[in-house]
Amino acid sequence: MPQYVFKMKKGELEIEFSSDDADFVEQQLEKWREEILKKHIQQD
Amino acid sequence: MYYNIKIKCDGCEFSLDSSNKLIIESEMDKYFASMFGASEEFKAQMKEVEIVDSDIKSIEDFKQIDVKSQSGNCQKDELLNEDANLEQIQDNISEEKIIDDNEDEEYQAPVVEAAVATPCFDGDSLDKVPCVDLIKEEKYIQNTKAIDALFTSNKENISDNNEKSFRTTNNIDEFERINLDTEKNTLAETEIKPDASELPSELKNDDGSDFYSSETVDSKKSLNSNSLYPEITISNEQDSPSNDNEVDDLIAKVEQEIKSIDISNSSEFSDDLFEKIGKNKKEELPVDEELVFDKNGAIDVSKDLIVSEKTQELNSADVLSATMNEVEKNNQNELDKQEDLKTENLNQAKLDDIFSDSDITLDEQNTQHEIQHPSDIEEIMNINPVPSYKEYLEQSKNVNNKIDSQNEQNNNSALTFGSDDNIDFKTYLENYSYSELIDEFLICSYYIKNILKQDCFSMKSINSILYNATGEIVDMSIVGRLIELGYIKTVEVEDKRKYTITPNGEEYFASKYEK
Numbered sequence: 001m002p003q004y005v006f007k008m009k010k011g012e013l014e015i016e017f018s019s020d021d022a023d024f025v026e027q028q029l030e031k032w033r034e035e036i037l038k039k040h041i042q043q044d
Numbered sequence: 045m046y047y048n049i050k051i052k053c054d055g056c057e058f059s060l061d062s063s064n065k066l067i068i069e070s071e072m073d074k075y076f077a078s079m080f081g082a083s084e085e086f087k088a089q090m091k092e093v094e095i096v097d098s099d100i101k102s103i104e105d106f107k108q109i110d111v112k113s114q115s116g117n118c119q120k121d122e123l124l125n126e127d128a129n130l131e132q133i134q135d136n137i138s139e140e141k142i143i144d145d146n147e148d149e150e151y152q153a154p155v156v157e158a159a160v161a162t163p164c165f166d167g168d169s170l171d172k173v174p175c176v177d178l179i180k181e182e183k184y185i186q187n188t189k190a191i192d193a194l195f196t197s198n199k200e201n202i203s204d205n206n207e208k209s210f211r212t213t214n215n216i217d218e219f220e221r222i223n224l225d226t227e228k229n230t231l232a233e234t235e236i237k238p239d240a241s242e243l244p245s246e247l248k249n250d251d252g253s254d255f256y257s258s259e260t261v262d263s264k265k266s267l268n269s270n271s272l273y274p275e276i277t278i279s280n281e282q283d284s285p286s287n288d289n290e291v292d293d294l295i296a297k298v299e300q301e302i303k304s305i306d307i308s309n310s311s312e313f314s315d316d317l318f319e320k321i322g323k324n325k326k327e328e329l330p331v332d333e334e335l336v337f338d339k340n341g342a343i344d345v346s347k348d349l350i351v352s353e354k355t356q357e358l359n360s361a362d363v364l365s366a367t368m369n370e371v372e373k374n375n376q377n378e379l380d381k382q383e384d385l386k387t388e389n390l391n392q393a394k395l396d397d398i399f400s401d402s403d404i405t406l407d408e409q410n411t412q413h414e415i416q417h418p419s420d421i422e423e424i425m426n427i428n429p430v431p432s433y434k435e436y437l438e439q440s441k442n443v444n445n446k447i448d449s450q451n452e453q454n455n456n457s458a459l460t461f462g463s464d465d466n467i468d469f470k471t472y473l474e475n476y477s478y479s480e481l482i483d484e485f486l487i488c489s490y491y492i493k494n495i496l497k498q499d500c501f502s503m504k505s506i507n508s509i510l511y512n513a514t515g516e517i518v519d520m521s522i523v524g525r526l527i528e529l530g531y532i533k534t535v536e537v538e539d540k541r542k543y544t545i546t547p548n549g550e551e552y553f554a555s556k557y558e559k
Contacts, residue, residue, distance in 0.1 A: 013079045016050035032076055
């Protein structure tokens, strides 16, 4: 069973996300990516 | 499914394991928001949180875990409540400071400190614990007593073996003397006796024999009957088998045994004969080696019929070899020449079989005897005539051709997946012009559908065919390109994703690749 691990770090805060559900990982990362893009757009 | 998030903030770590997708998703969103949009106060709150238990399976477990701040009074519900406002958090932090300053009784020690305070007994710290010294001292006394008891019992065993009590006499000189006597006896028994012919006349008896009689050896034997050293006994002349009458009797018995040989039961014959021969000499020669002296004191080598007890099989073989020569001589005088020749051949074959250590079975022995006999060989030649050299070459060529053709058939069947109509993909590929790996993939997909008659294929199966033919494998990028072009489509077969070539792909294949 494969396990996917993603680690995000910003400043002192660090999030490590691991799962064996590839679809969930894909959806979650996509959702976060969209949120970041939205914030960038709002800031601009 | 398995989900885990681990939050780290300035050395503090929070981990949440869960099998619930929704729980983990909400938690992750919360901390993701804290990372990319939350205020600095939330991060400050995160710094002060340490969750010890990481085996959390649900949000309820997470709520019930023991949350302790480094200052000891942080409320976990505030952390879980998404609506927790910053003012409340700031108030809590200020209250904690007040509590710390006043050293309130509700103050709880940090978990980390409690863990450090737990005694750890490693090798160095063990000596520093006072009670351990007492235990060690008591064990030392017990061990000392046990060693003393063991030493005493060993000393008693040593003295028992020498039939003298070392402890009762308590005299080291007496103990050494006993040992020296024992060693002398042992050396006297194990030393090599000189040849009787080389002995000086002072060491010989009146009748010419030497002083190493069986009686003297027996007396030495009685001195140390428990010795493990081998005993060498030199028999007296009167007890030796040099008596001609005994030898004649022995030869006569062997003759009878040889005549009563039944080749169909050769194994029983050999054992039986050896036992009977051994019985004649066991009583007289009960020792390992026997030196036979004649009347002049020299070793009598004329008599080969000496059988030892331990090397019974080997020496009995010598006896048989010696006696069989005489038996053959007698048979030559009594029987005709033709019968003599047959019996000699048979006896020689039997002796070879008996004295050889090979594990030839009875049937093999019989066939060997049959072949060795000239008349039998002629019969075999008539039944199976030996082919000439040319005939032999022709036969071998035919056999080789058959083997080669069979191997070719096997190879072809393996390459074409067991179908006689199919051809190897490597040879199939030679009929088409292609330049890239993507072309090979499409040709192979066409080959699978139209030649191998398989509707769909997996990446594993097509890669195995491609690799055997070209030494290359394809990845998903090539498949993706072909799917985008519409030449390949995916098919779900038993919950597995497989691929097949589309009609467009077949048309493209026919137009582009065919030479």
